Amino acid sequence: GIQVEQSPPDLILQEGANSTLRCNFSDSVNNLQWFHQNPWGQLINLFYIPSGTKQNGRLSATTVATERYSLLYISSSQTTDSGVYFCAVEQGYNQGGKLIFGQGTELSVKP
Amino acid sequence: AAGVIQSPRHLIKEKRETATLKCYPIPRHDTVYWYQQGPGQDPQFLISFYEKMQSDKGSIPDRFSAQQFSDYHSELNMSSLELGDSALYFCASSPSGTRMSDTQYFGPGTRLTVL
Numbered sequence: 001g002i003q004v005e006q007s008p009p010d011l012i013l014q015e016g017a018n019s020t021l022r023c024n025f026s027d028s029v030n031n032l033q034w035f036h037q038n039p040w041g042q043l044i045n046l047f048y049i050p051s052g053t054k055q056n057g058r059l060s061a062t063t064v065a066t067e068r069y070s071l072l073y074i075s076s077s078q079t080t081d082s083g084v085y086f087c088a089v090e091q092g093y094n095q096g097g098k099l100i101f102g103q104g105t106e107l108s109v110k111p
Numbered sequence: 112a113a114g115v116i117q118s119p120r121h122l123i124k125e126k127r128e129t130a131t132l133k134c135y136p137i138p139r140h141d142t143v144y145w146y147q148q149g150p151g152q153d154p155q156f157l158i159s160f161y162e163k164m165q166s167d168k169g170s171i172p173d174r175f176s177a178q179q180f181s182d183y184h185s186e187l188n189m190s191s192l193e194l195g196d197s198a199l200y201f202c203a204s205s206p207s208g209t210r211m212s213d214t215q216y217f218g219p220g221t222r223l224t225v226l
Contacts (some may be wrong), residue, residue, distance in 0.1 A: 033214065041199050041220055043154070048214040086153060097142060097205065098167055099215060101153035 001026045010035040013077050013109050021072040023087030031090035032063050033099065034072050037093045038083045046072070046085075059110035077109045113137050115218035118200050122226045124192050132187040132221045136204030143185040144165070144215060145177060145204040154201060160185055184188075192225045 001045075004024040013019055021034075034046040046063040047054050049070065054061055061068040074081055084106050088099035116135040124130050136143050142161045146154040156169035160179035171177075174192075175210050179185045189196060203215040 031213075031215075033219070040223065043201060043217040043220070045216060046213060076121070088154075096170060097161075097162075097215070098156040098159060099146075099203075102154055109221065 002029070002085060002089060002100055004089055004100055004102035006087055006105050008105060009103065010106045011108070013107065015077060015079060015109055015111050017109075018073070018075045019077060019078050019102050019107070021074070021085050021107075022088075023070040023072070023102055024072075025068050025087075025089050027068070027091055029065065029068075029089040029091055029098075031099070032070055032104075034061055034070070035086040035088065036081075036083050037086060037104070043086070074107075077107075079109045079111055082107055082109045113125065115202055115204050115216055117200075117218040117221050119221060120219060121222050121224075123218075124178075125226055126192055126194065128192050128225075130189045130192060130223060132189070132200055132202075134185045134187070134202030134204075134218060134224070136183050136185070136202075137216055139205050140204035141183060142205045143183070144203040144205075145171075145180055145187050146217075148199040148201065148220075149195075150198070151225070154199075157187070189223075194225050197223060197225045199226065 005024045036044045051065040060073045084104040088101045117206045144159045145157040148154040157171040159167045163179045177187045199220045201219045
């Protein structure tokens with residue numbers, strides 16, 4: 001099956017710093033989503049981005065499908081950005097739509 | 112905007128008991144997915160339904176069963192609970208069937224603790 005690898009596994013930032021999280025996947029994908037899991041366990045959908053670039057406030061994401069990677073940019077980080085960031089992919093069409101998650105990047109933003 | 116609703120939010124059970132988790136998808140979403148997230152793990156796909164029919168199955172134990180009802184809500188039934196079943200269970204819904212990809216929207220999860 002498809003492999004999803006995220007880097008770095010952990011990241012500690014000072015408030016106000018910028019960061020880039022990476023997601024590599026081993027095969028072509030039909031869907032790619034970025035999630036933020038907050039300390040209470042809720043999975044917040046950040047982007048649906050199988051290709052191209054999107055921006056939402058301080059967050060932006062880019063997926064280069066031909067090179068099988070996606071990047072999540074966080075600018076001017078805030079303590080509320082802390083949590084685990086997951087990349088998840090759906091492989092190919094008619095695969096049932098299930099998402100395969102990466103292991104996540106745990107982000108801690110210090111005041 | 113309406114979101115995915117899951118109930119209960121927290122559940123504590125003893126070993127060998129049964130549990131039923133409920134999921135109410137976003138209105139007009141016809142596809143439901145169930146995921147299990149163990150402590151410190153990433154979410155793992157369990158099972159999905161499209162138009163009330165099972166569409167895909169992942170690493171779901173035989174002790175678990177699920178179905179989607181005529182109003183599109185879904186229930187995950189878990190029997191003979193084991194300590195290892197303690198996890199966060201997410202339900203997600205999407206507006207498309209399995210033939211097209213679309214955003215999956217996740218519910219707040221049910222935290223199951225088996226003692």
